[in-house]
Amino acid sequence: MQKNKLKSGIEISEVGLGCMSLGTDLEHAETIVDEAIQQGITYFDTADLYDYGHNEEILGKLLKKYQNDIVIGSKVGNHFNKEKQTHFWDPSKEHIMNSIKDSLHRLNLDQLDLYMLHGGTIEDDKDESIEAFERLKEEGLIRAYGISSIRPNVIRYYLENSNIETIMMQFSLIDNRPEDLIEEIDEHGVKILARGPLSKGLLTDKSTKVLQNKFNDGLLDYNYNDLSSTIEKLNTEFDQLSAVTLNYLKSFDALGSIITGASSREQLKDSIQHYNTTMTEEQIKHARAIVKDIQYQNHTS
Template sequence: MTQSTTRIKQVELGKGGPLVGVQGLGCMGMSEFYGDTDETAARQTLDAALAAGVTLFDTADVYGRGANEEFLAPFVAAHRDEITLATKFAIERSDDPQYRGIRNDRAYIRQAVEDSLRRLGTDVIDLYYMHRRDPAVPFAESVGAMAELVREGKVRHLGLSEVTGAELREAHAVHPIAALQSEWSLFSRDVERSAVGAAAELGVAFVPYSPLGRGFLTGAFADASVELSEGDFRKFQPRFTGDNAKANAALLAPVREIAAAHGATAAQIALAWVQQRAQVHGLTVVPIPGTRKPGRLAENAAATRITLTEAELAQLEPIATQVSGDRYPDMSSTSAAREA
């Protein structure tokens, strides 16, 4: 597919939410998790995203233990009125690299937002997500605390990540939720059990993370355990290694076939599939593929102009049911683990 400089279209991010480009940018990999980073290229990618009409920039306090928010601060300062800034709280880290805790209590939330505002160099966060849910903390407390931040002008809109449909409805009753962010791709469709339907019913936008299956759907690697660097966390994800990786790589054949028919890349077909979930399910969908390279950014943005036929969608439909391996070694903090 010929790349174009045409800016992507805009959509409303949830009922009453901000207007954003129909594709956002996940910034996590610019600081951590996917091996060595090139800061110069990453900053060029931020600029390329804005030029393409990408206006939703997604980070979290856990990425690099605050380093990703600090990295974004100069870009935020230069373009504050042009972008929608999203960050998240709830995953707690320590000096133990293996430790991950989940905190949803009011005191933690209030400290977390102050820390994020300071690192980002701004006085307001456009979209503030609860990154993971602690079921032991009632939404009346956690979403109630988030609602206080809206009333105080520190946050404009609220979001949740990895919650079930029932949980989304419960939280939305405490305070309107603008966006739900969860993994959704050709390889990961568990959110369709209940979360997608609830979001459509409530007018909540869906923000798919890892819409390219953490790069696997691009065909960039076939076995993370032998092809990726030591600093890449995908080496420890069950579906990207060993026999699982071999089986899953074979599932990309129809993606490549459809890509060839469109003169596109496999990544663009995977993204086009996610974008078309909006029409299939009747809700706003704004995926946030992550990249650190301006060229990949342009490729991803161009995918918003691909429309797959009904026959092509049918060809891709069975893939998710055939995927081998879980998304994470420990799925306990995902919505899939709490589905009835």
């Protein structure tokens, strides 16, 4: 599988496993993680908040035998109580500095490859958060850091004032808002981690069923009728919508990894098969012309 290099030299597979959907059954999770390794996936994405730390614990157990061959990314910023299953936003330096110790313990690691701020608002003390990540790099507890955000004003601040290496953002053929930021991101040598590439199943072979079950109120700038006609047009023109959206994402030089979740090994196999389906530049442009141009409406200044 194609690997893409971050500024620090870390290489991540162009498809990464989003681990939030692994569940809490260790044996079932192991079948998915082992399949990911067999398919060439070397980047695994988690967060301390997923299952209130349990997701990191499961990943730490399962990836220990592959430790020299894989890259792990986790996220921080939510102060949570596992027993009460509650959390609140806390991007403070103190919280970030303390949380890395807990994440490293749960992941069975001495050093985390990639540590990302799990959200963020323009009102945060962003310089304090940046100072925390820089300190963690100096202390050797992390190799690189980034943010997970869909707020353009937050993204731009970190691009201009920090040494982030990744930005995780919602990105698919339907949700093409990140196109507005691609040039700026690429100019700073930052790589995109594209989450939600299949738009909650809308861009799969189950698109009609998913549309009816999940999108009665439409999506972004689409009302239901707009979305229905767009999906129908895509299905008429292309055999497999998953392959279309994955090839669309692969066409951007700023792409670091497409983060795909999987609740079974079969689902993961299908995703990799569609990732490996080759499409021409003309086909990608045609698919892009069918969907709307979507721009960010909030948090732009």
